Amino acid sequence: MTNAETKLKWEFGMNAEIISIGAELTSGQNVDTNSQWLSQRLAEIGIAVRFHATVGDDLKDIVAALRTAQARADLVIVTGGLGPTQDDLTREALAAAAGVELVLHEESLAAIRQMFAARKRPMPERNVAQAWLPHGAEAIPNHLGTAPGIWLESSSIPQAEEPNPRAVLLIALPGVPSEMHAMFREWVRPRLIERLGGAPFVIIERKLNCFGAGESMMEEKLLDLTKRGHEPQVGITVRDAIIALRIRARAASETEARRLIAPVEDTIRQRLGHYVFGVDREELHEVVARLLMEKKQTVAVAESLTGGLVTHLLTLVPGVSASLLGGIVAYANSAKENLLGVPRDLLESHGAVSAPVAEAMAVGVRQRFGADWAVSTTGIAGPTGATATKPVGLVYIGIAGRTGVRSYEVNWFGERHEIQTRSAWSALNALRLHIEGRPA
Amino acid sequence: MTNAETKLKWEFGMNAEIISIGAELTSGQNVDTNSQWLSQRLAEIGIAVRFHATVGDDLKDIVAALRTAQARADLVIVTGGLGPTQDDLTREALAAAAGVELVLHEESLAAIRQMFAARKRPMPERNVAQAWLPHGAEAIPNHLGTAPGIWLESSSIPQAEEPNPRAVLLIALPGVPSEMHAMFREWVRPRLIERLGGAPFVIIERKLNCFGAGESMMEEKLLDLTKRGHEPQVGITVRDAIIALRIRARAASETEARRLIAPVEDTIRQRLGHYVFGVDREELHEVVARLLMEKKQTVAVAESLTGGLVTHLLTLVPGVSASLLGGIVAYANSAKENLLGVPRDLLESHGAVSAPVAEAMAVGVRQRFGADWAVSTTGIAGPTGATATKPVGLVYIGIAGRTGVRSYEVNWFGERHEIQTRSAWSALNALRLHIEGRPA
Secondary structure, eight states, X not given: OOSGGGOOOOOTTOEEEEEEEOHHHHTSXXXXXXXXXXXXXXXXXXXXXXXXEEEOSOHXXXXXXXXXXXXXXXXXXXXXXXXXXXXXXXXXXXXXXHTOOEEEOHHHHHHHHHHHHHTXXXXXXXXXXXXXXXXXXXXXXXXXXXXXXXXXXXESOSSTTSSOOOEEEEEEEOSSHHHHHHHIIIIIHHHHHHXXXXXXXXXXXXXXXXXXXXXXXXXXXXXXXXXXXXXXXXXXXXXXXXXXXXXXXXXXXXXXXXXXXXXXXXXXXXXXXXXXXXXXXXXXXXXXXXXXXXXXXXXXXXXXXXXXXXXXXXXXXXXGGGTEEEEEEEOSHHHHHXXXXXXXXXXXXXXXXXXXXXXXXXXXXXXXXXXXXXXXXXXXXXXXXXXXXXXXXXXEXXXXXXXXXXXXXXXXXXXXXXXXXXXXXXXXXXXXXXXXXOOO | XXXXXXXXXXXXXXXXXXXXXXXXXXXXXXXXXXXXXXXXXXXXXXOEEEEEEEEOSOHHHHHHHHHHHHHHOSEEEEESOXXXXXXXXXXXXXXXXXXOOEEEOHHHHHHHHHHHHHTTOOOOGGGGGGGEEETTOEEEOOSSSSOOEEEEXXXXXXXXXXXXXXXXXXXXXXXXXXXXXXXXXXXXXXXXXXXXXXXXXXXXXXXXXXXSSOHHHHHHTTHHHXXXXXXXXXXXXXXXXXXXXXXXXXXXXXXXXXXXXXXXXXXXXXXXXXXXXXXXXXXXXXXXXXXHHHHTOOEEEEESTTTTHHHHHHHTXXXXXGTEEEEEXXXXXXXXXXXXXXXXXXXXXXXXXXXXXXXXXXXXXXXXHTOSEEEEEEEOOSSSOOOSSSOTTEEXXXXXXXXXXXXXXXXXXXXXXXXXXHHHHHHHHHHHHHHTTOOX
């Protein structure tokens, strides 16, 4: 029953079930976010998920969960349990549920060996287990880790003598989110769409990423769009002071959905102006890096409060080395003086957390690196360090360019790492507005 | 079968299952955190959760999920589906699974009326539905909302004529976390402990955080401890190349559990030696910062590949400013030369990604900041930048101290940000071993 004859084309309205494997999930140590992610991705191509199940690392329990799923779903996606250790049982369970043996998949073994060779490490014998796949399965390539995924045709009834088995497609992916996401997007998704004979409808989401004002302030400008029942839907979410507006449309085709989204996006952009910095997965550091690369301009960074975070965020962008010359983390006052040339009397009269020091840091680092732009941060991240006039969360950002230097005061609250992260966004956003020629 | 005779006292080792109800969960709109929370609370009183299930708002599907759970669990906790609207079906499903009718529970109706009266609002007729409970059920009071919970004795076999039914306790709680938490803590938890004949034991977990070798290599040294059935249990999880060994003991008291953990911890420490860097929630950058602060030593950082991340991780630790003087992110070769004093011929003959350059960066930054220690990173984060002899993921770490300089080659794979993060851990770990006087 794992042969080609069961490869039916699914009907519209097929059911999917997602099974997450791992004792760290049933014990409550970790929360299962993979099921949510997969449910969203499947909905986008018109596949409804009816059940999620979570099972610990127990072969009997996993097989039982698979059998239950085979009886009620047309597509079963399993995440987790594909590692090399003794408690990774998904391969074995899948073979049992499909009624086949595990066989060594030479191509996958070669890929695993290659993965270790590239790292110049010996391959532990244990990792060979990852190349044993159920007979008849296709291996789903994993470019980010050693565990191949599994694509296996099976049936709703393991006992072949029973009548009318349905075709059930079993897919197993690693539990590591980055690996799982890439494998789903690159390999599984196109195959599923092909299997569906094209997706019956599409859901398209356009995200507008904003920075520089609070959630309530933004929502007040958009109340007519965010109200329930508005089509396309508009939702607001916030993370680390970055506000995401999601415009979501459902239509027969991607073109049609995008046609519905366009006027709503225009309205939002008109109302929010320069608060909108990017779309979809674009992040603030990516926008800044892209602007610099497009304009063939360079930047250097001087950080106190953020301790290297602004620079690091920019280095996350591939190819940024043409524009990012580097940075100096001047945590100690002596470093601000010696490495950035901040005058000692400025540090003494205004204190390290002050607008003049932020400006001197930016000017100093710009000159030392010979950059077109410079950005600086100084502030009080807490929990200690506050004074009567300078509370935790007080931050100054400096921006230096060809035409001079400016500084901005920002006040954040939150924990140390939150103040650091939000201040890094403030610095990048101020830089963005300057590069775009519309400083706040 | 819902009468008192089935109220057996459970055996040690009973199984629980958690069922979450709601289309917003199966569709991926929301992530289910209730199952995680309940799993943790049940573990604390010695009840192991073997399965989680999530079902949409469909009566047939919910009843099916309940029947599956009754067949394999002694305790089933359902969250969600207790609201007043048409798609709230948990009451009906529970009655069907237990084989009883819904009856109006006058006391609950009075409580709901009271809730509206207290808020000076008229009670919508629809809310009466929340007072219809399965026959024989106890209502679990809800002081934060209108939905009473349900405590219902049932059996593993709905068909009473079959032999040997087990007692199965069905509990339903609202999906709203604040209501669910309060009702579990105040009402359900004490009843469950009573049912167990007093909380039979506590579960204590000790985590050993390790770095410097792969998961399989570590497990190979601990196979006798990680094998199923070993007490205390030892589990391995990995995140960003940091390996956590969890020792989990179950005993009558915390003291007793810690007494069981101690020798296992000793054994692991003996076998893994310097790979173990911290316990429980301690992170690598915290350990390094603590060591430096204890020894009143200072550090400076020179980063290329990691672009400020190593410095930033250290600045996450409150009070680190006494030990962290600062850092230089020398992304461009000119910055390596001008700001760190890396000789140009070294850059030209060996390339920026090389052991001699990593060493020169560390020496240069140590001298410029006048620090006791210096750490440097240089490497290829990808996706571009690889050459025939230098693949993506090739990284060199330099450590300079009073007695000289050393470098280390590391090879990572993964995405750009993963290579950066893992390399930052490599750098911090090398620094840790040097400060501890046992360089690798």
